Amino acid sequence: MVIGMLPIAFAGGAGSEWKNSLAWVIIGGLISSMFLTLVVVPVIYYLFDRFLFKIGKSEKKEIELDDTPVEEFESEASEYV
Numbered sequence: 001m002v003i004g005m006l007p008i009a010f011a012g013g014a015g016s017e018w019k020n021s022l023a024w025v026i027i028g029g030l031i032s033s034m035f036l037t038l039v040v041v042p043v044i045y046y047l048f049d050r051f052l053f054k055i056g057k058s059e060k061k062e063i064e065l066d067d068t069p070v071e072e073f074e075s076e077a078s079e080y081v
Contacts, residue, residue, distance in 0.1 A: 002027050 009023035052058045 002030050005030075 005023045005027050008019050009027060011019065049058065
């Protein structure tokens, strides 16, 4: 998406004054949201998890899942078809 907006950002000609600024705003928003999603959020999650481990609150709870046979799901699905 960012690469697709570059021709609009660098365009020159009639009416390009308002398109250029809009393209730069979109490019900046995409880059900043990508940076927040891929770098900042995982780092904060890691630091918070490490902090909880240091204070002894990092007990992981195991969730037990019921083993349901496939035949039971197939019979439920056949009722609605």
